[in-house]
Every structure is written in structure tokens, then in C-alpha cells.
Amino acid sequence: MKLWGGRFSKETNELVNAFNESLSFDQRFYRQDIRGSIAHVTTLAKSGILTDAERDTIIEALKGILADIDSGKLAFDGTQEDIHSFVEANLIERIGDTGKKLHTGRSRNDQVALDMKLYIRDEIKEMDALLKELLTTILHIMEENIMTYMPGFTHLQKAQPLTLAHHFGAYFEMFKRDRGRLSDIYDRMNYCPLGSGALAGTTYPIDRAYTAQLLDFYGPTLNSMDSVSDRDYLIEFLSAMATIMMHLSRFSEEIIIWNTNEYQFVELDDSYSTGSSIMPQKKNPDIAELVRGKTGRVYGALMSMLTTMKGLPLAYNKDMQEDKEMTFDAIDTTKGCISLFNGMIKNMRFNKDNMEKSAKNGFTNATDAADYLVNHGVPFRDSHGIVGQLVLYCIEKNISLDDMTLEEYKAISPVFEEDIYDAISLKTCVEKRTTIGAPGPDAMKKVIEICREYLSK
Numbered sequence: 001m002k003l004w005g006g007r008f009s010k011e012t013n014e015l016v017n018a019f020n021e022s023l024s025f026d027q028r029f030y031r032q033d034i035r036g037s038i039a040h041v042t043t044l045a046k047s048g049i050l051t052d053a054e055r056d057t058i059i060e061a062l063k064g065i066l067a068d069i070d071s072g073k074l075a076f077d078g079t080q081e082d083i084h085s086f087v088e089a090n091l092i093e094r095i096g097d098t099g100k101k102l103h104t105g106r107s108r109n110d111q112v113a114l115d116m117k118l119y120i121r122d123e124i125k126e127m128d129a130l131l132k133e134l135l136t137t138i139l140h141i142m143e144e145n146i147m148t149y150m151p152g153f154t155h156l157q158k159a160q161p162l163t164l165a166h167h168f169g170a171y172f173e174m175f176k177r178d179r180g181r182l183s184d185i186y187d188r189m190n191y192c193p194l195g196s197g198a199l200a201g202t203t204y205p206i207d208r209a210y211t212a213q214l215l216d217f218y219g220p221t222l223n224s225m226d227s228v229s230d231r232d233y234l235i236e237f238l239s240a241m242a243t244i245m246m247h248l249s250r251f252s253e254e255i256i257i258w259n260t261n262e263y264q265f266v267e268l269d270d271s272y273s274t275g276s277s278i279m280p281q282k283k284n285p286d287i288a289e290l291v292r293g294k295t296g297r298v299y300g301a302l303m304s305m306l307t308t309m310k311g312l313p314l315a316y317n318k319d320m321q322e323d324k325e326m327t328f329d330a331i332d333t334t335k336g337c338i339s340l341f342n343g344m345i346k347n348m349r350f351n352k353d354n355m356e357k358s359a360k361n362g363f364t365n366a367t368d369a370a371d372y373l374v375n376h377g378v379p380f381r382d383s384h385g386i387v388g389q390l391v392l393y394c395i396e397k398n399i400s401l402d403d404m405t406l407e408e409y410k411a412i413s414p415v416f417e418e419d420i421y422d423a424i425s426l427k428t429c430v431e432k433r434t435t436i437g438a439p440g441p442d443a444m445k446k447v448i449e450i451c452r453e454y455l456s457k
């Protein structure tokens, strides 16, 4: 049975049915669809468009449909076009003529706009909870590693020493911003489109503010054409997911590098790595690689959505049905990646000795040697040049700055004294960086306190 058969004298072509249908994927939000319908009939009854008895009959039957879908008793067969038709047809089957009143003052256009918003709202909450779990893991690693030295890089070249806590702290900030983005999107989208009808509202005197309240929206949307054709919130959500994936991908890339034979900064747990079918020695970082790889897929969904929307005249167009599969895939992918990534880093071991050894090599303390000279009255540009000479000397002799004798130092600049060794030790290099946001342990402890406070809310 079709909802719109009256005007047609011929059956729909079978291929058209298959091409047009969305039930195979919009069945995903049957709960939201039924919730919306319950609110809709409640509003209709409030204005006297349905009797209280009709309302109750419909709600009871809708709840029955919900329970039957939940339990698997009612299956999605291919005879209906979409989830909206499926639920309505089932309702009519169960309660006859009263069921035919459900769609009074409503169009599938405002209905699908509502369902998708309800669904996305739930998904935003779930994604936020997953990000919070990931942040909790990151914070835990930060707390344990305030004194774990490692090299910091620019251009993937060793730059200055820092700590593992500081490195993970960078990702804490990124995922914190991601949560902020989700909450901004939620606030902007949380207005109820139901009651907008096909595009021009409805002639029934319904209380849209009441419907909005029933469904936990801040209020009703204010333009019926925009209500049924707005997919901005999906673009924003996809963009937020693309950003989350970008962060996860950068983090994955670092873990892949840290896990190489050359670095050996981390060891992945056996339960989070895979082997090779031919090379018996291999233990590969497949999870991190897959997270990095799946990032492209989520970017693709964002581009797809932007492109689908770009030429659409107001108001609803069937193109918009294409908003679903890509978005669902992006949601599943992003949620899966956050969870897997969280498990991977939770079970990862850090080779602290290797990290510290690496921090000691590669002249990561050269800036501090230059700062030493500045503190003894040498202008920074000159001290930069002097330390450059020291580095060149060390490279020729294959030693580090710490290995040079005081005589060797003095031969390049007489300003150096015995205290240079302490000034360029790994401990000093890190400890002296005390400004907020820097890796020094005092600064780090303050930031960790702020992170703890943030997660406690």
C-alpha cells in the first residue's frame, strides 16, 4: 500500500520502487519516528483535532509497534517506501480508521526533518560520551608521565625536550575542542521542525511550542520552508566528525612512528595489533593505520553532503534523502574509531628509557645552551651563532653537548663555566619551562588540575 496512490492510475515501475526507497536505511531511526508521532498526536489532541480517546488508541498502537520492532517480532519488509510509511501502514493495519488520522497536519517533509534531528541529537550525546572516555584515558596517561622525558619535534626533527604528559596534553586540548564543537552544534540545531508541514506550515491550529517542549527542543523553528530544507546541522556535524578523525589520524600517525623499530617509544599490546601472513616477526599497528585510513571516508561524507545541498532550490527536494547513508556511515566510523583508539592507547606500553635516551640525543638542549649565554649577557643572536658552532664541533667529533669538556666550551666562548652542564641537563631543560602551557612539571600539574576539573563536570 502506498500513502499517495490516489492520484496514480498505473503501478510504479519495480526499478523505481527500488531506486526510490529509503526504508533499507532510514529504519535506523524507527524509535525517533515513533517518538515524533506520539508527540504529534498529543499536540493534535491538545487542540481538539483528535479526541483524547483517538490519541490514546494511536499512542498505544504506536508503542506496540515500537515494542514489536524492538523484539524483532515486526520485521522491515520491502513493501514500504520509508520508515514513515512503514509505521503509518502498520498503525492502520492495527487500529483501522483511527490510524488514518495520524498524518493530519503533517508531511513527511517535516517528519523526516524531525526524525533526523532527534536521531542526530542522540548520536551527538553518544559521541560526546565516547570523547569524554578518551579524554579520561589521556588524562590518566598525563598524570602518570609528568617526569617522562621525550624529544619534541618540529619538521619531524628533534627540537626541544618535553614530557609524555605534555605531548598527550596537546591531544587533550584537541578532543576538548571537539566536544565544544559538538555542544555548539547541539545548541544551534535544537529547534523543532514539526508543524512546518510540506513547506508552508499547516492550517490546523496546532501549538508548535508544545510539540517542541514534548520532544525536549528549545522551541519551534521559525520558518517552515527553512525547517524542511535545513541540513546545516548535518554539515556541521560531519565537519565536527571530520575534525575528530583528523585529530585521531594525527595521533595514529605518531603512534605508528613511535612503534617503528627505529623509534621503539611504545609497544602496542598484542590484543591491539596484528601479524603478517608471511613474515613471522611482524607485529603491525593495524588499528592506528585503519583509523588514519578511515579518516578519508568521513571527509568524503562531508564533501558528499555539501555537494548534495549546493544547488537545491527551496524547499524539500528528494536529493535530501541522500543525507542519510553517508551520515550514518560517518557516525559509525567515527564512533568506532574513538572507541578502538581509546582501547589501543589504554593498553599501550611506553618505553620510557628509549624516550629519554632519544631526548638526550639530537641536540634538543641547544636552545637552552643559547639561553645560558643570554643569561650571561650575550645577545641572543650571537649566542645562537656560538651554539651553532658547538653543535658543528660535536657533530664532527660524534659527541653531544653534554660530553664536551669545559676547555672545549671555553675554546669557542669564554663565557661558559662549570654550571653549563647543569643548565643543559634534560631535567633543567624541562623544569625551567614553567609558563602555563609549557612542559615544566609545575606548569603541567596546574594544567592537569584544570583538565581534571573539566572532566568532573
Ligand code: ARG
Residues within 6 Å of the ligand: 022, 026, 082, 108, 109, 112, 316, 318, 320, 321, 322
Ligand atoms: N524518505 C524521504 C527522505 O528521506 C522522506 C521524505 C519524503 N518526502 C517526499 N516529499 N517524498 O527524505
